[in-house]
Amino acid sequence: MAEIRYEQVSKTYDANLVVHDLDLRITDGELMVLVGPSGCGKTTALRMLAGLEDPTSGQIVIDGKVVNGLEPRDRDVAMVFQNYALYPHLSVYQNVAFGLRLHHEPKDEIDRRVREAARVLQLEQLLQRKPKQLSGGQRQRVAMGRAIVRQPKVFLMDEPLSNLDAKLRVQMRAQIARLQRDLGVTMLYVTHDQVEAMTLGHRVAVMRLGTLQQVAAPRVIYTRPVNLFVASFIGSPAMNVVEAELRHAPDGLRARFGPHDIRIDARLVSERPGLQAYDGRQVVLGVRPQNVEDATLVETESTDSTIDATVELREDLGPEVDVHVGIDAPVPALEEIVEATQAAGEADVVGRTEGIFVARLGSGSEAREGRRVKLWIDPRALYFFDPQTGAAIYD
Amino acid sequence: MRRAIRLVVIALILAWSAFPIYWALNTSFTTISAAQSVPAHFVPAPFTTKNYHSLLSQGNGGVASQFWHSFLNSTIESGLATVLTVVIALFAAYAFARLEFRGKRVILVVVLATLLLPVYATLIPLYRIMSNVHLVNTYLGIVLVYTSGFLPLAIWIMYNYFASVPRELEEAAFVDGATPVMALWRVMIPVSGPGIAATAIIVFLMGWAQFIFPLVLSSNLATQPVTVVVAALSGQRVVPFTLLNAIGVLAAALPGVIALILNRYIVQGVMAGSIK
Numbered sequence: 302m303a304e305i306r307y308e309q310v311s312k313t314y315d316a317n318l319v320v321h322d323l324d325l326r327i328t329d330g331e332l333m334v335l336v337g338p339s340g341c342g343k344t345t346a347l348r349m350l351a352g353l354e355d356p357t358s359g360q361i362v363i364d365g366k367v368v369n370g371l372e373p374r375d376r377d378v379a380m381v382f383q384n385y386a387l388y389p390h391l392s393v394y395q396n397v398a399f400g401l402r403l404h405h406e407p408k409d410e411i412d413r414r415v416r417e418a419a420r421v422l423q424l425e426q427l428l429q430r431k432p433k434q435l436s437g438g439q440r441q442r443v444a445m446g447r448a449i450v451r452q453p454k455v456f457l458m459d460e461p462l463s464n465l466d467a468k469l470r471v472q473m474r475a476q477i478a479r480l481q482r483d484l485g486v487t488m489l490y491v492t493h494d495q496v497e498a499m500t501l502g503h504r505v506a507v508m509r510l511g512t513l514q515q516v517a518a519p520r521v522i523y524t525r526p527v528n529l530f531v532a533s534f535i536g537s538p539a540m541n542v543v544e545a546e547l548r549h550a551p552d553g554l555r556a557r558f559g560p561h562d563i564r565i566d567a568r569l570v571s572e573r574p575g576l577q578a579y580d581g582r583q584v585v586l587g588v589r590p591q592n593v594e595d596a597t598l599v600e601t602e603s604t605d606s607t608i609d610a611t612v613e614l615r616e617d618l619g620p621e622v623d624v625h626v627g628i629d630a631p632v633p634a635l636e637e638i639v640e641a642t643q644a645a646g647e648a649d650v651v652g653r654t655e656g657i658f659v660a661r662l663g664s665g666s667e668a669r670e671g672r673r674v675k676l677w678i679d680p681r682a683l684y685f686f687d688p689q690t691g692a693a694i695y696d
Numbered sequence: 697m698r699r700a701i702r703l704v705v706i707a708l709i710l711a712w713s714a715f716p717i718y719w720a721l722n723t724s725f726t727t728i729s730a731a732q733s734v735p736a737h738f739v740p741a742p743f744t745t746k747n748y749h750s751l752l753s754q755g756n757g758g759v760a761s762q763f764w765h766s767f768l769n770s771t772i773e774s775g776l777a778t779v780l781t782v783v784i785a786l787f788a789a790y791a792f793a794r795l796e797f798r799g800k801r802v803i804l805v806v807v808l809a810t811l812l813l814p815v816y817a818t819l820i821p822l823y824r825i826m827s828n829v830h831l832v833n834t835y836l837g838i839v840l841v842y843t844s845g846f847l848p849l850a851i852w853i854m855y856n857y858f859a860s861v862p863r864e865l866e867e868a869a870f871v872d873g874a875t876p877v878m879a880l881w882r883v884m885i886p887v888s889g890p891g892i893a894a895t896a897i898i899v900f901l902m903g904w905a906q907f908i909f910p911l912v913l914s915s916n917l918a919t920q921p922v923t924v925v926v927a928a929l930s931g932q933r934v935v936p937f938t939l940l941n942a943i944g945v946l947a948a949a950l951p952g953v954i955a956l957i958l959n960r961y962i963v964q965g966v967m968a969g970s971i972k
Contacts, residue, residue, distance in 0.1 A: 351867075352870070353867050373867075373870040373871045374874060379871060380867075380871045382864045382867070386864035386865050386868040388868075388869075388886075388887070389865075390886040390887055399872050399882075403872060403873040403874055403882075447868075451872070451873075
C-alpha cells in the first residue's frame with residue numbers, strides 16, 4: 302500500500318508534448334481512474350508510473366520515494382495490460398507464478414500464493430492450460446492473478462476491459478472493484494470509457510491533450526464539471542450544448558437560443574453568481590439529456606421552461622425513450638466538444654448550423670418521429686460555459 | 697478445370713525437382729551394368745544394396761572411410777557454424793528489434809546489404825585473411841567463414857520474428873521483476889522458439905550445402921566436407937558411379953530428413969511478421 306504523487310510531470314516525444322505538467326495525488330488505498338479520449342496522455346502517465354517510460358521533467362513519488370530512473374522491477378508495482386500480455390509459452394500456473402519465481406520466493410510459498418490467487422479469481426480449473434486455450438475473460442483473470450499474487454504496493458490497469466464484450470465487461474468491472482476493496486491496494490486505472498470511470502473510481506481524473514482537466518469524485522465530476530470538455534465527455538448520452546444569450550427579464554435571468562427562450566431557476570442563479578457578469582452576453586448553455594422531459598409527463602403550467610421541436614429520431618430503450626430533436630440554434634464549434642463527443646462514440650454534432658438535442662424521456666412519452674414535441678428543460682439543471690475559454694461558470 | 701491445371705503444374709515442378717533425387721536413389725540400388733543399360737530401367741533391376749554395404753563395411757579402398765570422415769567434417773562444421781551464427785544473430789536481432797541506438801537503421805541496412813555481394817567477391821580476400829592467421833585447413837577457419845556468410849540472413853529472419861513479438865510481453869516481465877537479460881532469456885527466447893529453430897535449420901542446411909568456400913579453405917581430408925569429397929571422388933573416375941550415387945544419397949539424407957521433419961518451423965519462422 303502506498304501513496305502516489307505526480308509532481309509537475311511532463312513527457313515529450315520528439316517535439317510532441319504528450320503529458321503536460323501533471324500534478325496528481327493518489328492516496329493510499331484509493332482507486333483512481335484516469336480517463337480521456339485516445340491520445341490524451343493517460344496511458345503515458347500510467348507507463349511513467351510503471352517505469353516503462355521516463356518523464357521528461359518532474360517527479361514521480363511512490364510511498365514517499367522518488368522513483369524517477371528506477372527500473373520497473375524496483376518499483377514494486379504490478380500492471381495489467383490491455384492485451385493481457387500473458388506469456389504464451391507458459392501455463393496459467395506458471396504465468397501467475399512468474400513474478401514470484403523471479404523474486405526467488407520459496408517453492409511452497411509460491412504454490413500457496415498462486416493457488417490463493419486462483420481461488421479468488423476462479424482460475425483453479427485452468428491452472429494447467431496455456432493462454433491460447435483460454436477465453437478473453439479467462440485471460441483477463443489470469444492477467445489479474447499475475448498482478449495480485451505479487452502483493453505489490455501499487456496496481457496499474459491499462460484499459461484492462463476494453464477487449465471484452467459488453468456483458469463480461471460489466472462483470473469484470475464489479476470484480477475489479479471488489480478485489481481492490483478487499484486488498485485495499487492503491488490502484489491507478491486507465492480507461493477511455495467514461496462509464497467505467499464513473500462506476501469504478503473513488504475519484505476520477507479527466508485528461509485532455511496531455512493536460513489534467515479535473516480530479517474529483519464521480520458525482521462531482523458529473524454535477525460540477527469544470528469545463529465544456531469534462532461536461533461533454535462525462536455522461537451518456539453526452540450533454541447537449543448550444544450557443545445562447547443571457548439577459549435579465551423582470552422575472553429573472555433568461556437564456557435565449559434560436560427561437561427558444563427559457564427561464565433560469567432563481568436558486569441556480571444565486572448559486573452561480575458568476576452568471577451576473579454574462580448578462581447580455583453569449584454563453585454556451587448545457588443540458589443533460591436526463592434533465593429534459595416530455596412536457597406532457599411533467600406537471601407544469603408554465604411555458605417558461607419548455608421548447609417546441611421536431612423529433613428526428615426515437616430510440617426506445619425500454620424503461621425510457623431517447624429522442625433526437627432539431628434545435629434552431631447554432632452548436633458552438635469548439636474543439637473540445639468535437640473531441641469529447643467523438644470519444645464517446647456519439648454522432649458528429651458539429652458541422653450542422655442547426656443543433657441536435659438528445660432528450661431522455663419517460664417511457665410514457667408519445668413523441669413520434671417527424672412530429673412536434675413540447676420538451677420541458679429542468680431550469681435547475683442547466684450548465685453555463687464561457688464561449689471563449691470553455692470554462693464552466695459557477696462563482 | 698483450374699484445379700486440374702494447378703495440379704499438373706505442381707506435378708511438373710515436383711518432377712523437375714525430384715527427378716535427380718529419384719535417379720540417384722534408383723542408380724544407387726543397382727549394379728553398374730544395369731545402370732548403364734539402354735533403355736534405362738526406371739526401377740532398380742537387379743536390386744542390390746551392395747553399394748550401401750560397401751560404404752558401411754569400410755571396404756572399397758578407403759572410399760568409405762573418406763566419405764564418413766567428410767560426413768563428420770560436414771556435421772561438425774555446419775553444426776558449429778549454426779550454433780555460433782544463431783547465438784550472435786540472437787543478440788544482434790534483439791538489439792535491432794528492441795533497443796534504441798544511434799545509426800540503428802543504417803547498420804541494419806549495411807548488414808543486410810552484404811547479402812547482395814556475390815560470394816566470389818569475398819572468396820579470395822577471405823582466403824588471404826584465413827591464410828594469414830593460419831586458419832586454413834582448420835575447423836575454426838571454416839566455421840568463422842560460414843558464420844560471417846550466414847549471419848546477415850540469420851539476423852534478418854530473427855529480427856522479423858522478434859519484431860512480431862508484442863512489446864508488452866517484455867514489459868510485463870520487467871514489471872514482474874525481470875532484468876532485460878532475464879526478459880530475453882525467460883520470455884523473448886522461449887516465445888521465439890519457432891523463429892530460432894527456423895534460423896538454425898536454414899543455417900545448418902546452408903552450411904551443409906557449402907562447396908566453393910571449403911574447397912578453397914581446406915586442402916585435405918582433415919577438414920574437407922562431404923560436398924568437396926564427393927566432387928573429388930567423382931573426378932577420379934575410379935569410383936563406380938553407382939557407389940557415388942549411394943554416397944550422394946547418404947550425404948543428402950541428413951539435411952533431407954531435417955527439412956522434412958522440421959519444415960513446419962521453417963515456414964513459421966520465415967513467415968513471421970509478414971501476416972498480422
